Amino acid sequence: MGTLALAAKITHVPSMYLSELEGPHKGSRQAAIDGHIEIGKRCRELGVDTIVVFDVHWLVNSEYHINCAAQFSGTYTSNELPHFIHNMPYAYPGNPALGEAIAASANAAGVKSRAHSKTTLGLEYGTLVPMRYMNADQHFKVVCISAWCDWHDLQESGRFGRAVRQAIEQHYDGTVAIFASGSLSHHFADNGRAPEFMFKVYDPFLEQVDHRVIELWKAGDWKTFCAMLPMYSEKCWGEGDMHDTAMLLGALGWDRYDQPVEIITPYFGSSGTGQINAIFPVTPLPAAA
Ligand SMILES: [Fe+2]
Structure with missing residues (x-):
C-alpha cells in the first residue's frame, strides 16, 4: 500500500516571510528558507504526493x-503576529481521502479523532510558511493536523502519530511526507524586547x-529523548506543548526508533x-510496545 517517504521536524518562523521582503530583515532567514527548499526537493525526488503537517x-x-x-x-494574516505575516495569498490542493483514513486509523487505535473534509477551517502558518517554500507550484496535496493540543497527553499524541503511519501504509495508495512544524524551546521575547x-x-x-x-x-x-519530552516541553515552553514532535516520533516508533537525524538547517535563535530543520530517516515501524 502506501509509503511514508520522509519525516522531518521543521521551523516555520514568520521572519522567513519578512526575510523575503525589502527592509531591515531582508535575507536574514535565508538558511531556514534554503532548508525548506531542500526538504521540498527531497520530497519531490521521493515521489511524495501529499504532505501531512x-x-x-x-x-x-x-x-x-x-x-x-x-x-x-x-x-x-496572522492574528498573533499581524505585523510579521499579513496579506499572504495561498492556494494548495487537499487530500480528503488520506485525512479520512488517518481519522479512521486513529479511532481504531482508541485515539478519538475527527477528519474535517467539508469545512471552512483555514490553514495556520505552521503549515503555510513551509508550503510557501516547498509547494508554491501546488505540486503536493496538503493535510493539516492540529498539534497545539492543550489538554492532551504526549503519549497519546505518540499513538496518534503511529496511527498516521498505519493509515498511510495500510489504507492509502500513495507516497506521503510528515512534518512536525514547531520549535524546540519556545520562550518568546518579552513584550518590548x-x-x-x-x-x-x-x-x-x-x-x-x-x-x-x-x-x-x-x-x-x-x-x-522520549523519557525527557514531557519535562523538556514543560520547562522549556515547548511550542504547542511539543505535540508535533510526539506525533512525529510516534510515526517512527517512539522510543524504539533508533535513527540519527540529518540536520538540514542548523539550530538558530528567533525571537x-x-x-x-532536521530530517528523521524513515525505517520500518517497530512493533507496538
Ligand atoms: Fe510557531
Whole structure:
C-alpha cells in the first residue's frame, strides 16, 4: 500500500516571510528558507504526493483533528503576529481521502479523532510558511493536523502519530511526507524586547537544553529523548506543548526508533525561540510496545 517517504521536524518562523521582503530583515532567514527548499526537493525526488503537517499553530481543546478539505485557498494574516505575516495569498490542493483514513486509523487505535473534509477551517502558518517554500507550484496535496493540543497527553499524541503511519501504509495508495512544524524551546521575547532577541534564544538555560536535545537526536537516542519530552516541553515552553514532535516520533516508533537525524538547517535563535530543520530517516515501524 502506501509509503511514508520522509519525516522531518521543521521551523516555520514568520521572519522567513519578512526575510523575503525589502527592509531591515531582508535575507536574514535565508538558511531556514534554503532548508525548506531542500526538504521540498527531497520530497519531490521521493515521489511524495501529499504532505501531512502537524501544525502547532492550530489549537484544539478536545480530541484530535484533521483538516482535510479538498482545496485550500485564501489570503492569510496572522492574528498573533499581524505585523510579521499579513496579506499572504495561498492556494494548495487537499487530500480528503488520506485525512479520512488517518481519522479512521486513529479511532481504531482508541485515539478519538475527527477528519474535517467539508469545512471552512483555514490553514495556520505552521503549515503555510513551509508550503510557501516547498509547494508554491501546488505540486503536493496538503493535510493539516492540529498539534497545539492543550489538554492532551504526549503519549497519546505518540499513538496518534503511529496511527498516521498505519493509515498511510495500510489504507492509502500513495507516497506521503510528515512534518512536525514547531520549535524546540519556545520562550518568546518579552513584550518590548523583540528586536533584542530577533536572532537569539531567550535564555542560556533554554539554549543549552536545546543543544543537548540535538545531540540526543544526532545520536539517535530516542529512549532518553522520549523519557525527557514531557519535562523538556514543560520547562522549556515547548511550542504547542511539543505535540508535533510526539506525533512525529510516534510515526517512527517512539522510543524504539533508533535513527540519527540529518540536520538540514542548523539550530538558530528567533525571537527568543530555538529552531531547526532536521530530517528523521524513515525505517520500518517497530512493533507496538
Ligand atoms: Fe510557531
